[in-house]
Amino acid sequence: MNDDLIKILTDLGIQPSAQRIAVAEYVLHTDEHPSADQVFAQVGANFPMISRATIYNTLNLFVEKGLLRVLHIAEGKVVFDPRIAPHHHFIDDATGAIQDIDWHQLQVSNLNSLKAFEVSDYQVILRGKSKKE
Amino acid sequence: MNDDLIKILTDLGIQPSAQRIAVAEYVLHTDEHPSADQVFAQVGANFPMISRATIYNTLNLFVEKGLLRVLHIAEGKVVFDPRIAPHHHFIDDATGAIQDIDWHQLQVSNLNSLKAFEVSDYQVILRGKSKKE
DNA sequence: CCTGGCATTAGACAGATTCTAAGTCTTAAT
DNA sequence: ATTAAGACTTAGAATCTGTCTAATGCCAGG
Numbered sequence: 001m002n003d004d005l006i007k008i009l010t011d012l013g014i015q016p017s018a019q020r021i022a023v024a025e026y027v028l029h030t031d032e033h034p035s036a037d038q039v040f041a042q043v044g045a046n047f048p049m050i051s052r053a054t055i056y057n058t059l060n061l062f063v064e065k066g067l068l069r070v071l072h073i074a075e076g077k078v079v080f081d082p083r084i085a086p087h088h089h090f091i092d093d094a095t096g097a098i099q100d101i102d103w104h105q106l107q108v109s110n111l112n113s114l115k116a117f118e119v120s121d122y123q124v125i126l127r128g129k130s131k132k133e
Numbered sequence: 134m135n136d137d138l139i140k141i142l143t144d145l146g147i148q149p150s151a152q153r154i155a156v157a158e159y160v161l162h163t164d165e166h167p168s169a170d171q172v173f174a175q176v177g178a179n180f181p182m183i184s185r186a187t188i189y190n191t192l193n194l195f196v197e198k199g200l201l202r203v204l205h206i207a208e209g210k211v212v213f214d215p216r217i218a219p220h221h222h223f224i225d226d227a228t229g230a231i232q233d234i235d236w237h238q239l240q241v242s243n244l245n246s247l248k249a250f251e252v253s254d255y256q257v258i259l260r261g262k263s264k265k266e
Numbered sequence: 267c268c269t270g271g272c273a274t275t276a277g278a279c280a281g282a283t284t285c286t287a288a289g290t291c292t293t294a295a296t
Numbered sequence: 297a298t299t300a301a302g303a304c305t306t307a308g309a310a311t312c313t314g315t316c317t318a319a320t321g322c323c324a325g326g
Contacts, residue, residue, distance in 0.1 A: 017273060051275045075205055090250050108257055109240045117223050120261040124241055128253040184306045
């Protein structure tokens with residue numbers, strides 16, 4: 001299964017070092033939207049000598065290469081999203097947890113009325129509380 | 134006209150100190166979405182001995198009392214929005230400038246399909262570039 | 267095996283925001 | 297007016313997120 005990761009990285013032109021594989025392993029297999037610090041904590045648990053700078057370097061490299069997307073929607077920090085395809089986000093006001101909402105579940109209409117802007121990207125940000133299931 | 138500001142503040146239960154009036158005067162009369170630092174710079178121009186902490190205290194107080202809304206959509210900093218009524222936002226990717234988009238200009242449909250969430254608030258965030266006019 | 271270049275590291279640095287401790291101003295009661 | 301209590305402001309320290317730097321490590325190609 002690390003072979004898969006190595007292939008993913010090399011296909012994107014990323015040299016697969018041990019640290020990068022460890023970051024990819026965590027980040028690509030989580031449903032959360034982790035911040036750099038969360039990645040540091042999680043990856044560091046299995047890889048104790050990894051440096052904070054490497055986490056940042058690696059995450060930024062992954063974003064640059066299109067493996068991750070960066071979100072500026074949370075309070076106070078940047079979070080990373082392994083889902084590259086467009087989708088919406090729901091933010092739990094109480095916990096700050098971010099959840100994905102499928103692109104096709106919501107429709108935004110009348111976008112072409114925005115004469116003054118060239119829109120390259122959009123999403124709906126919802127806030128509220130998650131119902132217990 | 135400061136009388137108006139004083140009334141606005143006192144009506145919200147905010148004691149109208151000179152510093153708070155100065156902040157309100159700037160923040161409520163701008164079309165921008167200023168960061169705390171911009172507020173500090175602008176207000177400080179006419180009120181040189183104001184402290185950064187007071188700016189933060191005052192802005193946070195205004196948010197708490199419902200006079201301002203806080204936006205976590207820009208890169209690296211928090212910005213404040215004097216428009217309390219719901220509306221959408223467009224972010225210019227090149228400059229980071231934020232522009233308001235009227236609530237009624239866009240419609241989001243199918244919100245009631247979100248069974249797992251109690252949505253208290255939502256907005257569309259658009260990115261791209263502003264066309265020159 | 268060298269060597270060059272990329273990756274990693276620890277720590278310094280920077281910017282944004284909050285905290286702290288002290289001082290100052292208001293307010294309301296005297 | 298006086299004053300005490302509480303609210304407000306201040307400067308600077310502290311914290312947190314993120315970037316930069318300089319030194320070191322590691323690996324592939326010759």
